[in-house]
Amino acid sequence: MINNPYYLKARLFPTVLTSIPALFLYNKFVAPLYHNQLESIYAALPTITNVIFSSAIIFLLVQINRFVSKEIFQRLYFKDEINMPTTNLLLKSNTELETTIKQKIEDKIKNKFDLTLLSAxxxxxxEPRARKLIATTVSQIRNTLRDNSLILQHNIEYGFFRNLIGGSFLAFIISIIILLLSQSNGDVATTNLGFILSSIYFLPIILSKVIIDNYGKYYAKILYEQFLTI
Structure with a gap:
């Protein structure tokens, strides 16, 4: 997976950026609970264990962040595939694409896939039928362009920010937990850190709709532009 550019840049990188609170929570509050017991057996074992557990936490967060970003934020703003920007742009009622460009796309869809989109x-x-037909067509367009490097790049950018938002949601919750735990212990330095982290990770959540909308539209437009060139 590490050799897969999409996994590396769109899933792993945003997870690393948003894993700081989880790793801090584990190493600050969880690991010390058993560190002294292990230390009396083998001096190096606690360090090895912490590294393994930290790596496992990051891997787990990759899966959780992807689920949260798709099933909560993407579904919240787009509901499902038939409401994605790739679908919206080809609706007759949508005016974001110039009419002649949209007609060229429809003609190419008909010639290449033998599919005719609904009239106005x-x-x-x-409209639900029109959306479903467009969504089916988009899947075929993606398959046709799966080796297109420009499409991959924009797909990575969209995936990165979507997963960053999902990761920030979880990181924000964990930062609040750190804040509460440190306050109960009277740890001022960790309390301040929890406040800073929660503020940092709250920002992508606030901007989530703008980010997902914009990058979703960028991807959709590039998809159709590249489709017209093949």
Whole structure:
């Protein structure tokens, strides 16, 4: 997986950036609970154990962040595939793409996949059907462009910020836990750190809709631009 550029840049990198509170919580509050017991057996064992557990935490967070970003934030703003920017741009009622460009895309879809999108009248009468047809078409376009480096780059950028938002949500919660635990212990330095971390990770959550909308639209436009070139 480490050789997969999408996994590395869109999943692992945002997880590393948002794993600081989880790793701090583990090493500050959890590891000391058994550190002294292990130290009396083998001096190096606590360090080895902490490294292994920290690596396992990051791997677990990769999976959790991806789930949170897709199932909470992406679904919150787009609901599902038929409401993604890639679908919205090809709706007749959507004016973000210039009419002649949209017609060229539809003509190419018909020629390449033998699929005809609904007319404006048909779409008005049954928009859910129009959206489903476009979503099916988008899947075929993606398959056609799966080796396109520009599409991959924009897909990575969208995935990075989406997963960063999902990771920030979890990091914010853990930062609050650190803040509460340190306050109960009277640890001023850790309390301040918890406050700083919670403030940092709250920012992507506040900006999540703007970020996901913009990068989703960037990806959709590049997808159709590249589709017209093949």
């Amino acid at each position: 009248v048909e779409e008005l009468a049954d």
